[in-house]
Amino acid sequence: MGLFGGKIFCRWFCPMGWVMEKIAAGAPDERARAQLSYYKLGCPVAWGSGLANRFSLFKIKNEKSACISCGLCDKSCYITAIEIDKSLYREGFSDPAENYACSKCLACVSACPTGALSLSAKKK
Numbered sequence: 001m002g003l004f005g006g007k008i009f010c011r012w013f014c015p016m017g018w019v020m021e022k023i024a025a026g027a028p029d030e031r032a033r034a035q036l037s038y039y040k041l042g043c044p045v046a047w048g049s050g051l052a053n054r055f056s057l058f059k060i061k062n063e064k065s066a067c068i069s070c071g072l073c074d075k076s077c078y079i080t081a082i083e084i085d086k087s088l089y090r091e092g093f094s095d096p097a098e099n100y101a102c103s104k105c106l107a108c109v110s111a112c113p114t115g116a117l118s119l120s121a122k123k124k
Contacts, residue, residue, distance in 0.1 A: 007049045008058070011103035016043065021105075034081035038101045050100040058119055060097035060108065062088055066116035076111035088117065 010017040024036035062073075073088040074080040079096035080087060087093035088108055096102060109117045 007046065007053055007100075007102060008056075008104045009049050010043070010046050011105050014043075014045070017046075017103070031081065034078040037078040037103070037105075038082050050102075053100060053102055054098050057121055058104070059121075060088070060102075060104065060106075061118055061120050063116045063118070066114045068114055068116075070113065072111040072113065073108040073117055076107040078105075078107075 011021065020036070024033050027033035027036055067089050069089055071089065074090075077086075077088065077096055079099050079101055083094075083096070083099070085094055086096040086099065088096060097104070097108075104119065106119060109119060
């Protein structure tokens with residue numbers, strides 16, 4: 001499943017991942033919530049699927065022609081809250097969707113007002 005979707009299992013299918021998401025949702029502030037989401041350690045399945053994020057079939061894509069560079073995607077992403085060298089829309093920044101910790105929560109996709117972001121199959 002990791003090669004198919006990367007760390008998608010941890011967010012959408014794993015019972016322990018669900019519990020960890022609920023704990024993160026109850027964090028006192030945005031930074032603490034981002035850290036709890038980012039540092040999900042201790043699960044060997046998460047390690048393997050996190051490593052597969054770079055090679056997974058499904059990726060979060062940005063249709064640059066529809067992007068208005070509003071930054072709402074980065075504001076909703078727990079990875080960009082911790083790693084300042086990552087961005088979904090800024091040129092010259094690393095893609096947080098390929099980061100080990102990205103569980104494809106799709107908060108960035110939901111936050112995009114123009115629909116420029118989507119989860120789609122990688123093109124060869």
